[in-house]
Amino acid sequence: MSKPLVSQANYEVTTEKVEPLQVLAPDGTIVNSDKMPNLSDDQLKELMRRMVFTRVWDERAVNLGRQGRLGFYAPVSGQEASMIGSEFALNKDDFICPGYRDMPQLVWHGLPLYQAFLYSRGHQHGGQIPQDVHVLMPQIIIGAQILHATGVAMAFKKRNQPRVAITYTGDGGSSEGDFYEGMNFAGAFKLPVIYFVQNNGYAITTPYSKQTGALSVAHKALAAGIKGVQVDGMDVLAVVQAVTEAAERGRRGEGATLIEALTYRYRPHSLADDTTKYRTKDEESDWEPRDPLTRMRLFLTKKGLWNEEIEAQVKEEAKATVAEHIKKAEETEKMTVSGLIDSMFEVTPSHLEEQKQAYK
Amino acid sequence: MAQMTMIQAIKDAMRVELERDPNVILFGEDVGHVGGVFRATEGLQKEFGEDRVFDTPLAESAIGGLAVGLGVQGFRPIAEIQFVGFIYEALDQICVQAARMRYRSGGRYNSPIVFRTPFGGGVKAAELHTDALEGLLVQTPGIKVVVPSNPYDAKGLLIAAIRDNDPVFFMEHLNLYRAFRAEVPEGEYTVELGKANVVREGSDVTIITYGAMVHTSVKAAEEIEKTQGVKVEVIDLRTLLPLDIDTIVTSIKKTNRAIIVQEAQKTSGVAAEVIAQINEKAILHLEAPVLRISPPDTVYPFAQIEDAWLPSPASVIAGINQVLEF
Numbered sequence: 001m002s003k004p005l006v007s008q009a010n011y012e013v014t015t016e017k018v019e020p021l022q023v024l025a026p027d028g029t030i031v032n033s034d035k036m037p038n039l040s041d042d043q044l045k046e047l048m049r050r051m052v053f054t055r056v057w058d059e060r061a062v063n064l065g066r067q068g069r070l071g072f073y074a075p076v077s078g079q080e081a082s083m084i085g086s087e088f089a090l091n092k093d094d095f096i097c098p099g100y101r102d103m104p105q106l107v108w109h110g111l112p113l114y115q116a117f118l119y120s121r122g123h124q125h126g127g128q129i130p131q132d133v134h135v136l137m138p139q140i141i142i143g144a145q146i147l148h149a150t151g152v153a154m155a156f157k158k159r160n161q162p163r164v165a166i167t168y169t170g171d172g173g174s175s176e177g178d179f180y181e182g183m184n185f186a187g188a189f190k191l192p193v194i195y196f197v198q199n200n201g202y203a204i205t206t207p208y209s210k211q212t213g214a215l216s217v218a219h220k221a222l223a224a225g226i227k228g229v230q231v232d233g234m235d236v237l238a239v240v241q242a243v244t245e246a247a248e249r250g251r252r253g254e255g256a257t258l259i260e261a262l263t264y265r266y267r268p269h270s271l272a273d274d275t276t277k278y279r280t281k282d283e284e285s286d287w288e289p290r291d292p293l294t295r296m297r298l299f300l301t302k303k304g305l306w307n308e309e310i311e312a313q314v315k316e317e318a319k320a321t322v323a324e325h326i327k328k329a330e331e332t333e334k335m336t337v338s339g340l341i342d343s344m345f346e347v348t349p350s351h352l353e354e355q356k357q358a359y360k
Numbered sequence: 361m362a363q364m365t366m367i368q369a370i371k372d373a374m375r376v377e378l379e380r381d382p383n384v385i386l387f388g389e390d391v392g393h394v395g396g397v398f399r400a401t402e403g404l405q406k407e408f409g410e411d412r413v414f415d416t417p418l419a420e421s422a423i424g425g426l427a428v429g430l431g432v433q434g435f436r437p438i439a440e441i442q443f444v445g446f447i448y449e450a451l452d453q454i455c456v457q458a459a460r461m462r463y464r465s466g467g468r469y470n471s472p473i474v475f476r477t478p479f480g481g482g483v484k485a486a487e488l489h490t491d492a493l494e495g496l497l498v499q500t501p502g503i504k505v506v507v508p509s510n511p512y513d514a515k516g517l518l519i520a521a522i523r524d525n526d527p528v529f530f531m532e533h534l535n536l537y538r539a540f541r542a543e544v545p546e547g548e549y550t551v552e553l554g555k556a557n558v559v560r561e562g563s564d565v566t567i568i569t570y571g572a573m574v575h576t577s578v579k580a581a582e583e584i585e586k587t588q589g590v591k592v593e594v595i596d597l598r599t600l601l602p603l604d605i606d607t608i609v610t611s612i613k614k615t616n617r618a619i620i621v622q623e624a625q626k627t628s629g630v631a632a633e634v635i636a637q638i639n640e641k642a643i644l645h646l647e648a649p650v651l652r653i654s655p656p657d658t659v660y661p662f663a664q665i666e667d668a669w670l671p672s673p674a675s676v677i678a679g680i681n682q683v684l685e686f
């Protein structure tokens with residue numbers, strides 16, 4: 001048996017196959033109390049509230065998208081534990097560099113919801129992140145954001161700030177050159193950055209089995225000299241724990257972590273794609289019992305922290321909030337071509353001033 | 361004032377800015393301890409420390425992306441891409457990520473980055489070390505493109521570029537690095553981005569050019585004045601984006617004839633853009649079509665035929681005669 005290259009704890013990546021970190025089993029029982037994150041009852045409820053809220057928001061967004069009231073929208077249902085748990089483990093001044101699907105993390109980190117809808121509708125104001133919200137707008141070029149997080153983390157390190165940067169991509173994104181370049185830089189410079197891969201099994205239609213020959217995505221950390229761990233991405237408590245540990249490592253100056261979260265997305269890649277062409281019903285029903293909301297609901301109910309009434313109330317609140325923010329997005333003044341022209345440079349050069357005249 | 365080569369002037373610009381602003385940082389492949397393959401950064405790590413001037417692993421996209429992330433956090437990165445042909449590896453980060461940051465974020469974030477890269481033919485370098493790729497960049501909205509032709513401009517333009525809050529692609533011609541010395545002021549001064557320079561006055565033909573071709577053009581101008589008495593005005597563009605069309609139009613109103621000399625291949629590049637703008641702004645002042653003097657549309661050739669491939673004073677003179685005889 002070869003010697004593990006990274007450290008020995010059960011879910012950390014070694015040269016052998018590992019079991020992903022799990023805290024909460026699908027039936028809502030705690031299976032790994034050593035790794036139970038240190039959260040108050042209120043925080044546990046808040047995690048659940050955010051997941052329920054996000055699912056309502058996602059359902060509404062998919063419907064609005066189908067009605068043509070949103071632009072590009074990438075569904076998230078199924079991935080709530082990965083998205084919400086990972087953001088929950090951060091401090092407010094930690095920095096998020098998201099991919100196109102990672103809107104929930106931005107919103108829970110402080111981006112006003114109506115701006116998320118504006119972003120989807122192709123309005124520039126969607127990307128005008130408020131000063132005290134530490135995120136970039138979602139990235140379309142897969143992998144590019146991984147390098148931005150690396151640069152942001154280097155800035156934190158240079159200024160001796162106890163902050164970390166986190167960046168998200170999918171299993172497909174972990175094949176991009178930028179993914180390797182970023183992790184390698186983080187290894188070389190020992191940067192406080194977390195590379196969070198949501199492995200939902202598919203890159204559009206390409207299954208994970210055709211994505212790589214690697215034992216796991218998490219194993220890719222070995223080559224970069226950073227820590228790699230695998231986590232049950234349907235288990236919000238495990239995700240909170242894994243990211244908390246990674247963030248603490250970063251803040252302690254111990255460098256970067258690659259976290260592979262094993263998750264599943266119920267809906268298609270985008271509203272334009274048809275999952276029946278490449279996924280089976282069996283596979284989908286296989287994942288359903290592992291639903292992140294279900295197991296958290298069972299867990300909280302047993303603890304007496306949750307019930308149907310609370311859930312109904314959260315759903316109502318979510319519906320009302322989403323509606324209000326959609327309205328606000330729809331009422332926001334339209335972008336103009338001259339405004340667009342003025343956003344190219346800090347001071348608009350004369351040739352652009354001239355081109356603007358046509359749009360007055 | 362000191363006498364400096366262009367590479368000394370470039371280093372001096374970075375030194376002045378590293379000293380003035382603690383947010384300026386400099387990185388790339390081999391730029392630290394050794395000071396870069398051309399010694400453009402020699403001594404800067406020693407003076408400013410490894411925190412400010414450092415070597416990166418070998419990965420151009422990451423160098424570009426690191427600059428974008430640092431820029432978002434308020435640093436002012438000077439990122440060196442070791443040779444121009446390697447920018448393809450980083451084009452997403454340069455042309456998409458840095459150049460679109462202001463647009464994508466509705467002005468919330470910017471990219472105060474200078475991407476420095478050596479380029480330029482006539483030095484018999486290895487393949488992909490010399491190509492004139494400015495045409496790729498000038499098609500990119502949101503980035504400025506600068507090509508200095510002499511030590512004074514190089515320093516002033518580079519300081520202006522470092523202080524600019526938008527990304528600047530700064531191209532340093534290999535053949536000019538140590539070609540000659542010129543007077544360069546100590547300390548700080550800027551040469552405004554977007555302003556061309558009339559380097560030689562004349563009344564018969566205007567040559568519009570940049571980089572090393574400024575010198576080829578001036579040589580041609582001197583020769584044709586001596587042999588044929590033709591008075592050629594030479595404009596050094598200095599900045600390709602924004603382009604200083606006003607200076608060009610003023611000159612054409614005087615000379616009524618123009619040629620563009622560039623060392624990039626002919627099709628769809630800077631020369632084509634300059635001609636398009638002349639058509640829009642000064643066509644009634646022209647006595648002849650504006651001509652492009654450039655290499656043919658081939659890949660940049662291996663060293664053996666480089667000299668025959670690049671524009672020369674003789675090919676520039678032939679071009680001048682063509683527009684004079686039209």
Ligand SMILES: Cc1ncc(C[n+]2csc(CCOP(=O)(O)OP(=O)(O)O)c2C)c(N)n1
Nearest residue numbers: 140141142169170171172173200202203204
């Ligand atoms: C550089 C780049 N190549 C291709 C695409 C088109 N594209 C968009 S999403 C996607 C699949 C991404 O899969 P994955 O990283 O697994 O993320 P998921 O959406 O499954 O979470 C592709 C190929 C892109 N946006 N950027």
